Amino acid sequence: MVIISESKASRYSGYSKTQFRYGMTYVVITFVVLLILNIYCSQTCQELFYESKKTSMVEKCLLASDEIGKLEVLNPTTVAQAVSQMESLKVTRLIVTDTSGSALFDSAGEAAGTYVLFPEILTAMEGNDVCSWKYHDGTVDTRAAAPIDYSGTMVGCVYITEYDTVQGGLIQSMQRTVLRISLLLEAVVILFTILFSFTFSRRLNRIMTSMRIIQEGDYTHKVNMGGNDELTILGNEFNDLTERLKNSEEKRSRFVSDASHELKTPLASIKLLADSILQYDMDLETVREFVGDIGDEAERLNRMTAKLLSLTRAEDAASQESEIIYMAPTVRRVARMLKQNALQSKVSFQLDLDSDTPILILEDDLYQIVFNLMENGIKYNQPGGILSVRLYREEDNAVLQVSDTGAGIPEDALSHIFERFYRVDKARSRATGGSGLGLSIVRTIVQRNRGEIQVYSVLGQGSTFTVTFPAFDAEVDKT
Numbered sequence: 192m193v194i195i196s197e198s199k200a201s202r203y204s205g206y207s208k209t210q211f212r213y214g215m216t217y218v219v220i221t222f223v224v225l226l227i228l229n230i231y232c233s234q235t236c237q238e239l240f241y242e243s244k245k246t247s248m249v250e251k252c253l254l255a256s257d258e259i260g261k262l263e264v265l266n267p268t269t270v271a272q273a274v275s276q277m278e279s280l281k282v283t284r285l286i287v288t289d290t291s292g293s294a295l296f297d298s299a300g301e302a303a304g305t306y307v308l309f310p311e312i313l314t315a316m317e318g319n320d321v322c323s324w325k326y327h328d329g330t331v332d333t334r335a336a337a338p339i340d341y342s343g344t345m346v347g348c349v350y351i352t353e354y355d356t357v358q359g360g361l362i363q364s365m366q367r368t369v370l371r372i373s374l375l376l377e378a379v380v381i382l383f384t385i386l387f388s389f390t391f392s393r394r395l396n397r398i399m400t401s402m403r404i405i406q407e408g409d410y411t412h413k414v415n416m417g418g419n420d421e422l423t424i425l426g427n428e429f430n431d432l433t434e435r436l437k438n439s440e441e442k443r444s445r446f447v448s449d450a451s452h453e454l455k456t457p458l459a460s461i462k463l464l465a466d467s468i469l470q471y472d473m474d475l476e477t478v479r480e481f482v483g484d485i486g487d488e489a490e491r492l493n494r495m496t497a498k499l500l501s502l503t504r505a506e507d508a509a510s511q512e513s514e515i516i517y518m519a520p521t522v523r524r525v526a527r528m529l530k531q532n533a534l535q536s537k538v539s540f541q542l543d544l545d546s547d548t549p550i551l552i553l554e555d556d557l558y559q560i561v562f563n564l565m566e567n568g569i570k571y572n573q574p575g576g577i578l579s580v581r582l583y584r585e586e587d588n589a590v591l592q593v594s595d596t597g598a599g600i601p602e603d604a605l606s607h608i609f610e611r612f613y614r615v616d617k618a619r620s621r622a623t624g625g626s627g628l629g630l631s632i633v634r635t636i637v638q639r640n641r642g643e644i645q646v647y648s649v650l651g652q653g654s655t656f657t658v659t660f661p662a663f664d665a666e667v668d669k670t
């Protein structure tokens with residue numbers, strides 16, 4: 192179990208803050224949208240009521256001005272009489288003025304005989320019909336005015352007002368309903384934002400906690416996100432990554448333990464030989480023999496570290512430059528290098544390098560491949576055996592084939608020979624100085640250069656290693 196320290200856990204609270212910020216942004220945005228919607232609804236509703244009211248108010252005004260315009264004489268008495276005959280008018284207040292703005296009649300009785308210079312009256316005196324309105328506290332206050340025309344001359348004006356609490360009440364109740372719905376919507380948005388933020392933060396924290404656990408070294412830990420969204424995909428990707436990390440970590444530690452184990456053996460031999468020389472009285476001949484053995488072991492250590500180095504280099508090189516080369520010159524160079532070994536092992540070369548095809552690879556890489564395969568072909572051959580190397584083209588591929596007439600490789604070992612430190616016969620390989628790294632170096636380099644390696648072996652008859660690379664011309668055609 193991995194315990195996460197307080198300070199590490201507190202690092203994750205930052206994510207909740209981010210979520211809170213996002214959440215608040217949503218809340219503010221929806222609030223502003225709802226506010227605009229409210230204002231717009233209220234305005235539109237008032238406008239609609241006003242439009243319907245305006246027509247009837249202007250009509251009433253014109254009706255009154257027509258009736259009054261029929262009077263021969265315009266004075267408070269004649270106007271009062273005319274108004275009394277217009278019962279159907281039904282307005283809150285009616286004022287009739289002369290051309291100077293002095294009230295000849297006021298149904299409210301307040302302004303009679305005084306000047307009533309309301310803006311609507313002033314507009315009507317200029318010869319225009321006018322209607323204006325105001326809405327406050329559930330009341331629609333509408334005012335209209337029209338000039339009184341007598342035989343083409345303006346003789347005064349009619350001014351009417353109407354306080355409508357019914358329509359005002361309707362506007363008010365509609366505004367309240369829209370406001371209530373908006374508040375409800377905002378509350379739902381806030382609730383959902385809190386819920387979403389909480390769930391999102393919790394799930395994100397789950398990944399963060401898992402990251403910390405993996406960092407602490409527990410690669411078996413898996414994050415379970417549940418659901419079916421982007422976070423679930425992120426969780427699955429994270430688990431895949433952890434799995435890959437676990438595998439490479441396992442490989443690394445296996446490599447380290449294998450390498451140290453392999454290095455330990457020659458070191459132990461050196462120590463044993465040195466102790467023997469120091470502890471026992473030996474004749475010079477035996478001492479020479481022991482020191483010689485120490486030299487052999489040191490040489491083996493040297494070879495092994497060199498191979499380990501080239502394996503690490505081969506595995507680390509992600510991308511590299513390559514050159515267009517023919518394989519034959521490299522095969523000949525390796526053959527020259529291994530000539531002495533072949534003579535000692537009584538193995539003869541058979542080189543068939545005429546059908547050579549250029550490939551894209553670094554010369555150093557090709558050298559490593561050819562060297563390791565030919566070295567094995569000599570090492571695991573038998574006295575009087577043959578090591579043949581063939582180069583040929585097969586469709587779009589250039590092929591390098593290294594065959595020997597040695598003891599062959601048992602079938603169950605074939606799938607393992609490319610593993611690091613794997614040797615079929617440990618005792619024999621050790622005697623021949625093998626570390627079990629050559630073929631893993633070969634496979635790594637081959638794969639890195641878009642090639643393939645195959646092995647075919649018959650016990651007692653020999654083995655054939657076939658390396659295939661895409662021919663350079665075929666690669667160029669593809670691009």
Ligand SMILES: Nc1ncnc2c1ncn2[C@@H]1O[C@H](COP(=O)(O)OP(=O)(O)OP(=O)(O)O)[C@@H](O)[C@H]1O
Pocket residue numbers: 498563567568571572595597598599600608613614615616620624625626627628629630631654
């Ligand atoms: N041509 C071959 N014939 C028979 N066995 C082979 C042949 N090539 C490889 N092997 C077997 O496969 C094993 C792995 O070979 P590899 O080249 O990786 O290691 P190695 O030869 O033992 O050591 P080195 O690291 O020095 O190459 C060898 O130990 C040997 O048992």
Ligand SMILES: [Mg+2]
Pocket residue numbers: 563566567625628629630
């Ligand atoms: Mg080898």
